[in-house]
Amino acid sequence: MRMTYREALRTALTEALSADPRVFLMGEDVGRYGGAYAASKGLLEQFGPDRVRDTPLSESAFVGAGIGAALGGMRPIVEVMTVNFSLLALDQVVNSAATLRHMSGGQLSVPLVVRMATGGGRQVAAQHSHSLEGWYAHVPGIRVVAPATAHDARWMLPAALREPDPVFIFEHAMLYPEEGEVGEEPGPLPLFAAAIRRPGRDVTVIAHGGSVGKALAAAEQLATEGIEAEVLDLRSLRPLDDATILESVRRCHRAVVVDEGWRSGSLSAEIASRISEGAFFELDAPVARVCSAEVPIPYPKHLEDTALPQPDGICAAVRGVLQPAQAAGAKA
Amino acid sequence: MRMTYREALRTALTEALSADPRVFLMGEDVGRYGGAYAASKGLLEQFGPDRVRDTPLSESAFVGAGIGAALGGMRPIVEVMTVNFSLLALDQVVNSAATLRHMSGGQLSVPLVVRMATGGGRQVAAQHSHSLEGWYAHVPGIRVVAPATAHDARWMLPAALREPDPVFIFEHAMLYPEEGEVGEEPGPLPLFAAAIRRPGRDVTVIAHGGSVGKALAAAEQLATEGIEAEVLDLRSLRPLDDATILESVRRCHRAVVVDEGWRSGSLSAEIASRISEGAFFELDAPVARVCSAEVPIPYPKHLEDTALPQPDGICAAVRGVLQPAQAAGAKA
Amino acid sequence: MATREAPPLPKTPAASGAIDAATARSWLGQMLLIRRFEEKAAELYSAGKIRGFLHLSIGEEAVSVAAIAALTEADNIVSTYREHGHALARGLPPGAVMAELYGKANGASRGRGGSMHIFDVGRRFYGGNAIVAGGLPLAVGLALADRLRPRPAITACFFGDGAVAEGEFHESLNLASLWKLPVLFLCENNYYAMGTALDRHQAETDISLKGGAYRVPSVAVDGMDVMATASAVRAAAEQVRSGAGPFLLECRTYRFRAHSMYDPELYRSKEEVEQWKRRDPIALFRARLEGGGILAAAAIEALDREARAVTDQAVAFAEAGEWEPVADLLKDVYARELPCG
Amino acid sequence: MATREAPPLPKTPAASGAIDAATARSWLGQMLLIRRFEEKAAELYSAGKIRGFLHLSIGEEAVSVAAIAALTEADNIVSTYREHGHALARGLPPGAVMAELYGKANGASRGRGGSMHIFDVGRRFYGGNAIVAGGLPLAVGLALADRLRPRPAITACFFGDGAVAEGEFHESLNLASLWKLPVLFLCENNYYAMGTALDRHQAETDISLKGGAYRVPSVAVDGMDVMATASAVRAAAEQVRSGAGPFLLECRTYRFRAHSMYDPELYRSKEEVEQWKRRDPIALFRARLEGGGILAAAAIEALDREARAVTDQAVAFAEAGEWEPVADLLKDVYARELPCG
Numbered sequence A, B: 001m002r003m004t005y006r007e008a009l010r011t012a013l014t015e016a017l018s019a020d021p022r023v024f025l026m027g028e029d030v031g032r033y034g035g036a037y038a039a040s041k042g043l044l045e046q047f048g049p050d051r052v053r054d055t056p057l058s059e060s061a062f063v064g065a066g067i068g069a070a071l072g073g074m075r076p077i078v079e080v081m082t083v084n085f086s087l088l089a090l091d092q093v094v095n096s097a098a099t100l101r102h103m104s105g106g107q108l109s110v111p112l113v114v115r116m117a118t119g120g121g122r123q124v125a126a127q128h129s130h131s132l133e134g135w136y137a138h139v140p141g142i143r144v145v146a147p148a149t150a151h152d153a154r155w156m157l158p159a160a161l162r163e164p165d166p167v168f169i170f171e172h173a174m175l176y177p178e179e180g181e182v183g184e185e186p187g188p189l190p191l192f193a194a195a196i197r198r199p200g201r202d203v204t205v206i207a208h209g210g211s212v213g214k215a216l217a218a219a220e221q222l223a224t225e226g227i228e229a230e231v232l233d234l235r236s237l238r239p240l241d242d243a244t245i246l247e248s249v250r251r252c253h254r255a256v257v258v259d260e261g262w263r264s265g266s267l268s269a270e271i272a273s274r275i276s277e278g279a280f281f282e283l284d285a286p287v288a289r290v291c292s293a294e295v296p297i298p299y300p301k302h303l304e305d306t307a308l309p310q311p312d313g314i315c316a317a318v319r320g321v322l323q324p325a326q327a328a329g330a331k332a
Numbered sequence C, D: 001m002a003t004r005e006a007p008p009l010p011k012t013p014a015a016s017g018a019i020d021a022a023t024a025r026s027w028l029g030q031m032l033l034i035r036r037f038e039e040k041a042a043e044l045y046s047a048g049k050i051r052g053f054l055h056l057s058i059g060e061e062a063v064s065v066a067a068i069a070a071l072t073e074a075d076n077i078v079s080t081y082r083e084h085g086h087a088l089a090r091g092l093p094p095g096a097v098m099a100e101l102y103g104k105a106n107g108a109s110r111g112r113g114g115s116m117h118i119f120d121v122g123r124r125f126y127g128g129n130a131i132v133a134g135g136l137p138l139a140v141g142l143a144l145a146d147r148l149r150p151r152p153a154i155t156a157c158f159f160g161d162g163a164v165a166e167g168e169f170h171e172s173l174n175l176a177s178l179w180k181l182p183v184l185f186l187c188e189n190n191y192y193a194m195g196t197a198l199d200r201h202q203a204e205t206d207i208s209l210k211g212g213a214y215r216v217p218s219v220a221v222d223g224m225d226v227m228a229t230a231s232a233v234r235a236a237a238e239q240v241r242s243g244a245g246p247f248l249l250e251c252r253t254y255r256f257r258a259h260s261m262y263d264p265e266l267y268r269s270k271e272e273v274e275q276w277k278r279r280d281p282i283a284l285f286r287a288r289l290e291g292g293g294i295l296a297a298a299a300i301e302a303l304d305r306e307a308r309a310v311t312d313q314a315v316a317f318a319e320a321g322e323w324e325p326v327a328d329l330l331k332d333v334y335a336r337e338l339p340c341g
C-alpha cells in the first residue's frame, strides 16, 4: 500500500496503542496539536489523554519519566519533538536509560522507545537543523535506528517495542511527507540489519535516514555515466550491521559514506574506520565521506543546500574514489 | 619547575585572575570547597567571591550564564565539575555558545573558557567515568583542547583565554596528582598543535589526555622488543592537527589511535578516518584503535581496568599493525 | 488528567495613568508597525519569499512596545523566536528585520538566522533564540557581566508561558536572585505553548506566583493594555535598576494567529480567539486615545498609513538585498582562521 | 553576594506522639545499624577495601528510617548516591549492601555499582543515582506507570537540598502535580551541597515553600527527630496514597561526616558540626525512649550490639564474595545478544 512516511508512523502508533495496553505515547504536543509533524494526529481522540499524553516543555523530566515508566512495567513511546531539544534530556539518556541494566547487575529493564525528528533541509536554521543521531549511536546500553522509508517507518516501531532495551528512532524531518510502498508484513529484515536499496558493483554508497534518497538520486545520475553504485541503507546505527557493510565493500572495493552530521566526529568516521579495519586490503581507494559542512546550518536555502550533503557531492565523491589514476598508481 | 597538574592549573588560574579583571571563575564548589579536584583551592580567599564564584547545582544555567557574561564583555572561566554533568548543559553549548557568532552574522563573540574533568580510572562507576570530549570535538563553533601534561595544564589556560571563541578544556581526572616539569614560558607549540612526546619510526601511537601516559608506557615496553613507537599527543581535539598527524604516519606507515571513549563513534574513528583519507597509500596496515569497552564503566577495579585502554592493549595493537605476514601479503 | 479551570481573561486595572500625545503617538505607531509588518510577513510567507519557521506576535504588540519603552539604550534585551515585535520596538531598522526574514545579506544577522535569530549588537539586542527558555541563562550572564564590570544597566529577558516549565526557568531565577542580578524576567503568557494550553502544562497556572520560590518579586499585568503594561514594566525596571535584584513580570496576552505557519490550530476554538480579539491591544489603545481626546482619528489613520509605508519600504529593502555568497558559508564560525587542522 | 541568614536549627515539634516498644526497637535498631554499618564502611575505606566515592549518611539516619517505615512493600523507592541508610532501612540484606561497597559479585548490584548504585528490584529499590536530581524524573515515571497500570502504590523519591537547584526538580514537581501522580518527594536538607551551604545555593532557603509554585503541598519537619519525621511522612504518604497528587516533605537534618571521603571540609567549622551533633538523632531518640520508659538502657545496648554484629556479618559476607569474572564485563549491557553487528 502506498502511504506517506507520516501516515506509516501513524499506522504504527495506532496499532501499537491498540495492541498493548502498556503502550502509551507522551511528548510535547503529541495530543491536541496532533504532533509537531502530525504523526500522531487523531490519536488523542481515539485513545484518550491517558495514552496520548501532552507534556509541558520539560524534556529532561518527560524523557526521564519515560524511563521510569518503562521500569514500572509500561511500554512508553516518548516523542521528543526534535533531536535539537533532546540535548536537554541527554543526561537521562546517557546516565540512566543506558546504564540501568548493567549498573544494577542485570536487575532492571528499560523497554523504552524514544522517537524524534532529526536533520536539516527545511530552512529552520542553526538551532533546529542538527543531525546528532551519531552521538546516540556512541552510547552502549541503547539501540538506535533510522527508518529511511515509509515501510520502515511503519515496521520499525513495533519491532522497537519488542526490544527489552531502550530504542531511539530517528525520523528525518524531510521524510514525513514522502510517499512510499508499505508492505503488509515487516518483511525479512531484522530491526538491526542494513538493507541494500540498490544493487551495484563499482562502489558502495552508505547512507541512512534522509540521506538514502540523496544517495539513490546520485546513483541514478552515476548510472548514466556507466557507474553502478550500490546503495546501502544502514537502518540501524547501533548496532551497525558490519557484515552487510563489509560484504558489499568487499565486492565493490570502494566506498563512500554519506552522513548529514558535521564531518568531524560524525558517524561516517566510525563507518569508514570499520571498513578500513575490516576490508583494508580489499579497498582500492580510501573510503570517502560526504557530510555536512562544519557550520551552524544557516537559514537561506542556497546556503543550507550548500551546507548539507547533496546528490552532486555524492557523485563527485564517487568519481573521486573511482579515479583510476590515483588508485592504480598506489597499487603499483 | 616540577609541580603537579593540579598545581599547574592553580598557577594558571591565579595568573589569569591577577592579570585580567575581566576574568572570573565560576562553578560548583570552586570557592569554599576549593574545587572538586582542588584546582582552585585558596583562590576564593585571594580573589573574593565575585571572582571565584560558587554556583548552585544548575549546570545549564551557569554554563549559559558564562556564555552571557562572555557576550557582556567578561572572560569567564566556567568549571563544570565533570563531563558527566556537562550533559545537563550541552544545549547551551551546542545551541548557543557554538552558534552565536555565525548565526548573528559575525556580530557576537563568546570568549568563554570551560574547564571540566573527564575520564575513568578512579572507580567512580558508570555515571562518573565518561570520556565525552569527542562529542564536543564534533561541534563547529567551539574549540576543544586536552592538556596531558602539567606544562600544558599550566599554559593552555592563558592561551585559551586569548581566544575570541569558546574553548573547552578537558582535564583527565587521573592527571591532577601527576607531577611534571612546567616551563617558565608556554613554549613554541601553539594551542591547537599536536606534540610528538616520543619520537619513533615504526608506528605512530596517537593519544590525548589521560591516555598519553599509557601510550608512553606502552612505547617503553615496545622498545624492549625492538619496536620504536612514536607517541603523538593530540593536545587539541578541535581543530585536529592533521599536518602533524599525517607527517608522522607517513614516516611510520602504521598508526594506532588510543581513545578512552567507547569505541563506536569515538574520536578515534575520526582520526583513523583522516589518516586513511590523507595517507591511505602510505599505510602498511589499517589504523588500529584502542578504546574503552562498550559498557557503562563498572566500579570494581579489575573490571574498570579491563574496560579502559591499558598499555598492554596498546602494545598488542601495535604488534598487530606490525604483523609482517598480513601487511606483506596484502601489498603483494 | 484532571481538567482545571479555563484560562482567566486578564483584568484591566482601574487606571493606568495618563499619557501625553507624543508618547501615545510613539507607542501606537510602534504597535501598528509591528502589526502591519507581521501581516505583510504572513503574506510573504504564502508567496514563498519567507521560509522556515515564522512566528507572529500579532495580538501581543502591547507587551513588546510597553516593555521596551521602559528600557534605556544601555540595557540588554534577550528575546525568543517570536521576536519581530521586540526587534522593531527596539528600533532595529524594519528593512534589516524584513531582509533577515528573507535571508538576505542585508538582514540584521546577514540573513543567516531568519525570523528566529535576529541580532543587533549595537542596540544590545541579543537575539533571537529558538530553544525555548534557552535565553534565560544568557540574560543572567549578561546581567552578571554588567554587575562585575560594573556597568549600570539591566537585562530584559522575554520568554513565553511554555518556557516556564523548562528547568532553565527555575535555575535562572534562582541564580539571578541568589546573586541579586539586574534581570527583568518578562513572561509573555499567551496561554499556549504551541498547542498546549497553560492549564495543561502548568500545575500552577498563575505564573506570577512562581517568583516566590526564589524570593523574586513578581506581578501579573494585563498585557493587552499597553498603558497598564508600560507602568508595570516601568515600576519593575526601576526596582531592578535600583539593585534590588531580579523581577518577574507576567504579561497576560494572546496570540491571534497560529503558533507558526505550520500550525492547523486544532487545539483552540474560533470562539476563544474571537473573544480575545475583542481585547485587541491596538483597538483598545486606539479607542482610549480617541475617547480621551489624546489623538484624533485622522492622526491615528496617518500613523497606520505610515506603518504600512514603512513596511513597504522594508519589503523593498529586503527585495533589493543580495544573497550572501556561498563562498562565505564558513565565515564567522570562528573569529579567526586556524593556525592548523 | 549578599550574606543571608545562617541556616536555622530545625525546631522539634511539641509532641510527636507516643510509640510502642516494638516500633521503638525496630526504628532504633535500624538507625543503629545504619550508623555502625557506615562507621565500619569508613574504616574499610581507609583500609582500601572500599574505593571510589563513599558518601555517609551518619547524622541523617532518622530520615531514612522514618521515611521508609511509612512505605509498604508495594511502594517504590528512588534514592541518591547517599543511600546506604535507605537501602538498609528498606531491608536489603546488609551483606549484599556491604558486598556492593566492596564491588563483589555477591553485592546488591553484582558489585558493578558500588556505594552509589545499590539496586534491589524485588524490594522496589530503584537505586542509587549519582547524578544529582537525576532520580526525580524516574520517580515521576514510576508513579505514572502505577497510575496507568493501575497499581495501588506510591513512589518515594529522596534527594538533597542541592538537588533543589537543578532544573529537574522543577520539571518533575510540575509534571507530577499536573498529572496528580503519587510521588512523595523527600528532600533530605542537610544544609550543604558538597561544600556549598544552603544559603549560598538557594535564593529562598525554605525549601518547603517551593511546593507552592506547583500546587504541591509541602511541609518541613525536624529530620533529627525520628518520631516527628515518621508522623510527617505518614501523613504525607497517606495524602499521596489517597490520590491527591504529590507531596513535598522537607526533612531538615545534617551530615556529621564529610561529603565524601575526599572532602577536606574547609567550608564549615568544627563548632557548627559539634552544635548539630548535640541533636544526634540516635542520641535524641534513645534519650526519649529511656526517659519515657519505653526501652531500658540494657535493651538499647543489646540493639547496638546486634547492629555491630550484623555489620560484622555483612563484612564477612563481603569478604567471602567473589569478584565478577572479567569475561562477564559485557553481560547485561543489553538484555540479549545482537542479531548482527
Ligand SMILES: Cc1ncc(C[n+]2csc(CCOP(=O)(O)OP(=O)(O)O)c2C)c(N)n1
Binding pocket: A028, A057, A081, A085, A088, C082, C130, C131, C132, C133, C159, C160, C161, C162, C163, C164, C188, C190, C192, C193, C194, C259
Ligand atoms: C527546548 C525546546 N523544546 C521544544 C521546542 C518546540 N517549540 C517551539 S515554540 C514552542 C512553544 C513555546 O511556547 P511559549 O514558551 O509559551 O511561547 P509562545 O510560542 O507561546 O510565544 C515549542 C514547544 C523548542 N523550540 N525548544
Ligand SMILES: Cc1ncc(C[n+]2csc(CCOP(=O)(O)OP(=O)(O)O)c2C)c(N)n1
Binding pocket: B028, B057, B081, B085, B088, D082, D130, D131, D132, D133, D159, D160, D161, D162, D163, D164, D188, D190, D192, D193, D194, D259
Ligand atoms: C548533576 C550533578 N552535578 C554535580 C554533581 C557533583 N556532586 C555530587 S553530590 C553534590 C552535592 C549534592 O548536594 P545535595 O543534593 O544537598 O545532597 P547531599 O550530598 O547533601 O546529600 C555534588 C555537587 C553530581 N553528582 N551531579
Ligand SMILES: [Mg+2]
Binding pocket: C160, C161, C162, C188, C189, C190, C191, C192, C193, C194
Ligand atoms: Mg505561549
Ligand SMILES: [Mg+2]
Binding pocket: D160, D161, D162, D188, D189, D190, D191, D192, D193, D194
Ligand atoms: Mg545536602
